[in-house]
Amino acid sequence: MLLEMAAEGDPERIVLGSHDGGITAADLLERARRAAVYFEKSGAEVVGYFGVNSDVLPIALFGAALAGVPFTPINYRAPDEQLTGILGRVAGGLMVADDDEVDRLRACGAGNVVTKGELASAIAEPVTGEHPFVDPEEIAVLLFTSGTTSEPKAAVLRHRHLVSYIISSVEFLGCEPTEAQLICVPPYHIAGIAAVLSSLYAGRRIMYLPSFEAASWVRLATEERITHAMVVPTMLGRILAAVEDSGVEPPALRHLSYGGGRMPLELVERTLRDLPDVDLVNAYGLTETSSTIAMLTPDDHREAFASDDPLVRARLGSVGRPLPSLEVEVRGTDDAVLPAGEKGEIWVRGEQVAGEYVGNNVLTEDGWFRTRDAGWFDDEGYLYIDGRLDDVIVRGAENISPGEVEEVLMAHGAVAEAAVIGIPDAEWGEAVAAVVVLHDGAAATQDELQEWVRQRLRSTKMPCVVDFRDELPYSPTGKLLRRVLRDELAEAVGGAS
Amino acid sequence: MQLKAGTRLRSATDACEVVVVKAPAEPVDLRCGGHAFLPVDAEVTAESIESGFDQGTQLGKRYSDEELGLEVLCTKAGEGSISVGETVLDVKGAKPLPASD
Numbered sequence: 339m340l341l342e343m344a345a346e347g348d349p350e351r352i353v354l355g356s357h358d359g360g361i362t363a364a365d366l367l368e369r370a371r372r373a374a375v376y377f378e379k380s381g382a383e384v385v386g387y388f389g390v391n392s393d394v395l396p397i398a399l400f401g402a403a404l405a406g407v408p409f410t411p412i413n414y415r416a417p418d419e420q421l422t423g424i425l426g427r428v429a430g431g432l433m434v435a436d437d438d439e440v441d442r443l444r445a446c447g448a449g450n451v452v453t454k455g456e457l458a459s460a461i462a463e464p465v466t467g468e469h470p471f472v473d474p475e476e477i478a479v480l481l482f483t484s485g486t487t488s489e490p491k492a493a494v495l496r497h498r499h500l501v502s503y504i505i506s507s508v509e510f511l512g513c514e515p516t517e518a519q520l521i522c523v524p525p526y527h528i529a530g531i532a533a534v535l536s537s538l539y540a541g542r543r544i545m546y547l548p549s550f551e552a553a554s555w556v557r558l559a560t561e562e563r564i565t566h567a568m569v570v571p572t573m574l575g576r577i578l579a580a581v582e583d584s585g586v587e588p589p590a591l592r593h594l595s596y597g598g599g600r601m602p603l604e605l606v607e608r609t610l611r612d613l614p615d616v617d618l619v620n621a622y623g624l625t626e627t628s629s630t631i632a633m634l635t636p637d638d639h640r641e642a643f644a645s646d647d648p649l650v651r652a653r654l655g656s657v658g659r660p661l662p663s664l665e666v667e668v669r670g671t672d673d674a675v676l677p678a679g680e681k682g683e684i685w686v687r688g689e690q691v692a693g694e695y696v697g698n699n700v701l702t703e704d705g706w707f708r709t710r711d712a713g714w715f716d717d718e719g720y721l722y723i724d725g726r727l728d729d730v731i732v733r734g735a736e737n738i739s740p741g742e743v744e745e746v747l748m749a750h751g752a753v754a755e756a757a758v759i760g761i762p763d764a765e766w767g768e769a770v771a772a773v774v775v776l777h778d779g780a781a782a783t784q785d786e787l788q789e790w791v792r793q794r795l796r797s798t799k800m801p802c803v804v805d806f807r808d809e810l811p812y813s814p815t816g817k818l819l820r821r822v823l824r825d826e827l828a829e830a831v832g833g834a835s
Numbered sequence: 836m837q838l839k840a841g842t843r844l845r846s847a848t849d850a851c852e853v854v855v856v857k858a859p860a861e862p863v864d865l866r867c868g869g870h871a872f873l874p875v876d877a878e879v880t881a882e883s884i885e886s887g888f889d890q891g892t893q894l895g896k897r898y899s900d901e902e903l904g905l906e907v908l909c910t911k912a913g914e915g916s917i918s919v920g921e922t923v924l925d926v927k928g929a930k931p932l933p934a935s936d
Contacts, residue, residue, distance in 0.1 A: 339854070343910055347894050471876055474841045498841040505856060505908050509931040510895025519934075532936035540934070566934055595935050621935035630935040661932065689840050 339497075340504060341367050341400045344538050347511045353537070354393055354544050357518065357562060363538075366396060372461035373401025374469060382432035382450065384480070387411040388443060389436030390548035391525050394454040396534050397461070398434050403478060403497070404469045410480040410492075411525040414439060415796065420490065422446040424482055427492060427696070474498035479531055480696070483625045483737065492696040493625045503628040503690035504535050506663040511541040518543040518590075520559055520567040522550045527735060529597065532629040533568060542566060552580035559588035566593040570735040571601045571767050578605075578612055587613065595619040597630070600723070600732065600767035603655050610643045622657035622723065624709055628690040631666060632721050634658030649716065656720040664688035666721065667706075668714055678717050683727055684709045729820045731760035731768050738770060738799050740820065746794045747772060750787060752780035757810050758801065759824040772801035773823050775810060803827075836871065837862045843875035843910070848884045851892045851913025857899075857906040865907075867892070868915025888923065890916040897927040 341363075344353065349364035361369070377385055385402040387395060387409065395411070402409035410428055412421070414436070425431075425447045432450045433443055434457055443451050452460075478497040482490040519537045521544055523529045537544045545562050547555055550573055559567065569577065574596060581587050594609070594616050601620065609618060617636035623629040634657055642653040660666035667675050668682040676682045685706045693700050693707035701707055712724040731738040740758035747756035755775040760768035772791075776782060784804040792800040805827065811819040838858035845852045848868030852875060865872050869885025892898070892909045898917045899906040906927065907917065917924045 339910060343894060346911070471843075474843075501854070502840060502856070505854070505897075507932050507935070510908075512931050529936055536934065536936045542934075568936060593934060595933075597935070617933065619933045619935055623935075633932065633935050635933050 340501065340535055340539050341370060341403075343510065344541065348515070348541060351515050351541055352543050353541070354396060356545070357543065360543065361393065366400070366538075368464075369397045369461050370400035370404055371469070372463070372465050373397050373457065374404035375465045376457065376460050377401055377405040377407060377432060380432050380450065380452075382407060382430070384408050384410055384428045384431035386428055386431045386433040386448075387435075387525055388414055388433050388439055388448075389454065389525075390414070391521060391530065391546040392454060392548060393546065394434065394457060395525050395530075395546075396538070396544070398457070399479075399531070399534060403472065406470065406472045406476060408477040408480050410482075411530065412482065413524070413526045417795065418442070418446055424490065428480070472497060474501065481526065481528060481531070481625050493692070494694040494696060495625075495628055495692050496694075499628045499690050499692045500532075500535060502663075502688075503532070503630075504539050506690070507630065507661060508536045508539050510539060513541040515541065515543075516563070516590075517541070517565045518545055518562055520545050520547060520555070520562070520564040522547040522555065522573065523568055523570060523735070528623070528625040528629045529568060529735075550576075552576035553584070556580045556584060556586060556588060559591055560586060563590040564588060565590050566595075567591070568595045568597075571596065571605065572734045572765060574601070574609060575605055575765060578608060581612065591616055593617045593619070593636075595621050597621040597623065597735075600762075602764050602767065604764065606639070606654050607643065610639060620657055622721070624711075626691070626693050626707060627686055627688075627709075628692060630661065631664055631686050631688075631691075632657045632660045634720075638720075653716070653720050656716070656722045658721065659719050660686075660721065661688075663690070668721075676714070678715045678719075681712060681714045681724060684711045684713045684721070684723075725760070725768075729759070731758070731770055733760070733763075733766045733768050733770060733798060736798060743770065743772065743791060743795065743799050743801070746791050747774060747787060749794075750782065750790050752776050752782040753787070754780075755810050757818055757820055757823055759820050759827065761803075761824065761828045763802075769802045770799060771803045771805070771827050773805045773807055773810060773827070775807055836865060838865065838905070844872040844907075845875045845877065845879075845911075846913050846915050847871065847873050847880045847882045849913035849915045850911055851909065851915055851917075852911035853892075853898075853907040853909050853917070855905075855907050856897065857904055859904040863903065863905060864920045865905075866918050866920070867913065869918070884915045888916045888918060889914060890923070892917060893926075898924040899927045900924055 345363040345367040352360040354361040474497045479495045618639045620634035621630040622632045665687045670682045743758040744756045757773045763769035842855040846867035847870040869888040870882045894912045
């Protein structure tokens with residue numbers, strides 16, 4: 339429906355690709371229709387996307403929607419074991435993949451694989467036929483999201499959630515045709531999906547940079563006259579450095595939004611100083627809420643930055659105010675709503691909030707979703723995030739489950755107990771740290787254990803520091819007190835730097 | 836008719852289609868071109884547009900009655916105007932949020 343509206347509203351507007359030769363709205367709709375027919379013929383129950391961003395993504399996304407089947411972008415960096423598990427859960431699916439991923443996909447159990455190139459050829463032919471109207475209750479997108487245990491959960495987003503989010507937060511064709519968005523966030527992240535929908539509905543051209551490299555980003559932003567971009571915290575620091583080094587500032591850039599993890603304050607301030615004409619938006623949202631639920635606007639940023647009042651200045655570290663179409667509350671352990679200034683869990687309710695995993699709807703009886711994020715409101719309704727309640731480490735925009743890394747550490751012969759926690763980090767928001775207790779008489783070095791983890795999981799999950807202790811703190815009920823370790827290590831690291 | 840967010844409707848008099856963004860708990864006499872809206876997959880009828888209800892609708896605009904708590908988004912434009920009973924709905928002014936994705 340969103341694509342159809344865009345195609346009807348301004349069919350000749352270039353919505354995807356280069357300003358010089360990109361795909362128009364009408365063209366995208368046509369290709370999506372052809373893709374839908376292809377998907378229907380293949381009998382796929384789910385359309386998967388396994389690879390980096392490309393122009394095929396929106397075609398596959400909308401094609402799946404028109405065909406009435408769920409779309410699931412999958413993390414191509416997932417280790418084989420996890421990938422096999424995921425593929426098992428979407429058996430009966432058709433995977434649209436990068437050429438160099440086909441073998442791996444088949445090896446991990448994917449039955450039906452088509453390369454992006456093959457799909458593009460298959461839809462070169464026009465098709466006829468109407469598409470049956472798709473029920474808004476149908477599942478639009480499945481996104482696998484990590485939690486505290488190593489098994490990822492499949493978050494369910496139905497058409498009505500995504501559509502509601504878009505129509506209540508985006509002005510239809512509110513953009514000039516000259517506006518263009520550089521998308522460099524992974525397709526398997528909610529931001530990657532939301533970006534396609536909101537750009538298209540707003541009439542903002544999408545330009546993909548499949549893998550991030552700072553100088554390329556700056557170059558593409560300049561050549562393609564990019565006006566808008568979304569960055570995760572790690573990208574921003576590198577982009578600012580690249581701008582400084584090259585002396586070239588993308589001339590059309592006027593809007594940067596960021597989110598996905600904690601943005602270090604120094605970086606926000608540096609951006610406000612180095613790029614004063616660029617509007618900054620901090621967007622807080624989750625997969626389960628169809629992305630953004632609160633936002634720190636450009637005015638909020640500038641006002642806070644210019645203020646002498648410490649309370650106002652502090653807002654640069656907040657995620658702003660909830661979207662008007664939603665209700666957000668901070669609640670205590672007894673589920674009671676807390677007043678401003680008190681820390682608790684962030685709860686949210688609204689049409690865009692799905693709060694659902696395959697086989698499990700976790701909304702409360704009256705429709706609230708518990709984010710498992712800790713936070714608090716200030717007196718003016720600005721929301722602050724204080725880490726996760728459930729100990730998931732958010733490094734860059736990646737969720738890392740401590741349990742997974744702990745298991746790997748404990749598989750090492752010398753390690754008796756292991757606790758893995760997130761500690762504040764200027765570049766990544768949070769970094770992975772480990773605290774271990776060795777067996778009596780055993781020996782291991784930090785380097786050894788880091789290498790041990792790196793070989794078994796990805797390098798992003800490798801602890802940046804390993805602290806050796808005689809014992810770990812446990813609660814009276816035997817629960818590992820990660821928060822205590824986190825506080826102790828954060829202090830030690832903070833003190834040292 | 837009883838409305839809820841996400842309900843899709845079509846006009847009985849012209850090409851207009853809408854999706855409900857916000858709906859009150861009570862039923863609403865929602866019309867286009869002076870005749871009650873139909874479910875979007877209903878048979879196409881061709882009632883004529885009543886005079887006074889012919890200002891037309893625009894694709895992508897939202898029409899609302901704030902007091903009632905009703906808001907609909909026009910997903911296909913048409914010649915009739917949207918009303919609750921005899922009262923034509925206003926176009927909701929654009930107060931766009933900054934882009935976040």
